[in-house]
Amino acid sequence: MSPRLVPHATDPVRRMETPVTVTVDGEPVRGIAGQTVAGLLLASGRTAWRATGSGAPRGVFCGIGVCFDCLVTVNGERDVRACRRRVHEGDAVSTQARDERGER
């Protein structure tokens, strides 16, 4: 089983849901306005979206922009912290691997 969004109908905070569609590595993924990229990816059942230098999978760890584990590419911009970036309709999110950085 996996992470998920609290069901809208029973959420005691009584919130709105405005649908948003982004692509993740080309595949359309639905989310809601206000989510971060990390929140959308988790709610879509993904737990990992980055590969480290050794190829190990990583996703969210700190959730508040400190650890840089959740880095993704958004609309061509690399190394975006998924936990800090809100999604926008049509965003092209792609997963990334550390060795593409050309640093090693």
Added chain:
Amino acid sequence: MSAGTGGTGRHVVGRHVVVVGAGPAGLAAADAALAAGARVTLVDSAEQPGGQYHRMLPDAYEAANPDVLQHGYNAFEQRSMRVIGHRRSTWLADTSVWAIERDDPSRAPLVHVLTGGLPRERRTLRPDALVLAPGAHDRVLPFPGWELPGVFTAGAAQALAKGERVAVGDRVVVAGTGPFLLPVAVSLLEAGSRVVEVLEAARAASATRGWLRKPWELAAQAGKTGELASYTAALARERVPYLPGRAVIEARGDGRVEEVVSARVRGDWSVVPGTERVTAADAVCVGHGFTPRLELAVASGCELRGSAPAEVFVEVDGEQRTSAPGVYAAGEVTGIAGAPAARAEGAVAGWFAAGGDPSARTLAPLRRARDQGRAFAERLAHAHPVGREWPGWLRGDTIVCRCEETDYAAVCAAAGDPVSSEARVARLGTRAGLGPCQGRMCGVTVAELRARLGAPDPDPAAPHRRPVAEPIRLAELAAPPAEREG
């Protein structure tokens, strides 16, 4: 409160106070500085004020009942609206401090900030006084498998539940030490996760000694203890086992967490052999206390107190003044004491930063609350110390630096090697702390491990030195800055 900067009827432009961080401490600082007559610029990296304690839902959720997730929401909302709506305040949301520049050693430093999305706008603030209230982030001690997806910091689980309504898993283990584990477990329950167990590494005896010593101090923190009691009641209602003296010593799974191994630990957190037990879980939320965010204080030249790497904080006097001219500090950077203490410290800091009247009658209760908060912090540290034998659950191939994947064996080898016994050389050799997070996750841990291994770094500020506090892109540096604020 009486304005400290001028008499009635005269229009006096107050001092410019820049407050970094809009959590409980920063908001209180901004509020008090405004009350004392200052012009305030409040800076926070989030879109809304509140910090991690009052983590807000996004505006786009248009939540009708945001208060159901928050303790003290009404007071917070009132203060937040008062500060942001004030004619002498400027609220810089979505803004990060990327550098502090000490251009004139006799006065407060320049504060370089980046605002908004791409391209971020670069701006330089010139404060008469700077209040640092950047807060803290979870400290997580390494254990085998802690890098697996599905292992979260306790704060991440709470931020996702409270800030986005995402439950990080279905069967969740919450582990580590400290009272913060309780609200995290309650947030998870509220979001619909099943909390399998809460593992508190401190043994019941240690926690009880810490909490029951000098009970009158607790009465003063009634807000906090009432809050904790409500969490305990919620866990009891859902029959969530709360097990003291037990720690997660390993997470296992194929590409993500599938199970955790926990064990009984002694008072010093050495593992009791034969007490290991495996629990199936799809998420593990771990917190071993907090690491104060000291890089801006270090960059400002503030003196620190404490020598053990995990017990280093900003030194402040009775007016929350640091050793750096014009720089004040409040909240978790001066000691981990929670929101009520942070609010009191913030108010004192903001008042004095603004040049407020030192004999103002409103200061006495604030100072009392601040001192009680500090006593609470000490009690917290006594009740939930990190046991010194925790490295016993590490293996040679356990990752210590998550960014660079430096393992424990490499850290040990560097500490034992005379050439790299110097911390800076070791850092270059092992690469621990040189990844994108700039050692925020592993810096204190590596310093602690190296001290244990006989190669201590004499500079307690070393794990917190980050001259560039926030990654900045070349294009952002090259772009002309927005108008400099006076």
